[in-house]
Amino acid sequence: MTAKLSSEQRHARIWAVIQRIPRGRVATYGQVAAEAGFVKQPRLTAQALRQAPDELKLPWYRVINAQGKLSFAPDSEAYKRARRQLEAEGVVFTRGKIDFDIYRWRPRSAAPVLD
DNA sequence: TGCTTGACCGACG
DNA sequence: ACGTCGGCCAAGC
Numbered sequence: 512m513t514a515k516l517s518s519e520q521r522h523a524r525i526w527a528v529i530q531r532i533p534r535g536r537v538a539t540y541g542q543v544a545a546e547a548g549f550v551k552q553p554r555l556t557a558q559a560l561r562q563a564p565d566e567l568k569l570p571w572y573r574v575i576n577a578q579g580k581l582s583f584a585p586d587s588e589a590y591k592r593a594r595r596q597l598e599a600e601g602v603v604f605t606r607g608k609i610d611f612d613i614y615r616w617r618p619r620s621a622a623p624v625l626d
Numbered sequence: 627t628g629c630t631t632g633a634c635c636g637a638c639g
Numbered sequence: 640a641c642g643t644c645g646g647c648c649a650a651g652c
Contacts, residue, residue: 518649521649549648551646552649554647554648555647555649558648558649558650
């Protein structure tokens, strides 16, 4: 049976994943969605973040786009706040971008990869 | 019900 | 490096 997840359910799963991103690391919208069980639906992450109540105090600034950049206009308050926070955590921006090789979050309990 | 909008993404030219 | 396009799918109107 096709028991669809309620929007609360989807958001809760995504929020839980975002909560797991450690200080000084970042994850993409797509990565978060996949980790929450929604492969190829990065927009769900964006939506969950938009809907997220402040009380959750999510590390929203650790979620960035697949280009390694913040998804805000560079002159916006959101951009400035996010960038300040990340830099305070030790994340370095090079020409406005974050290097995934160094800062991408690699969750442990992912599917075991045996080659 | 249908159409538009998004804190997105990957492939292409 | 950069714009465009199609895919994706919940929300809002």
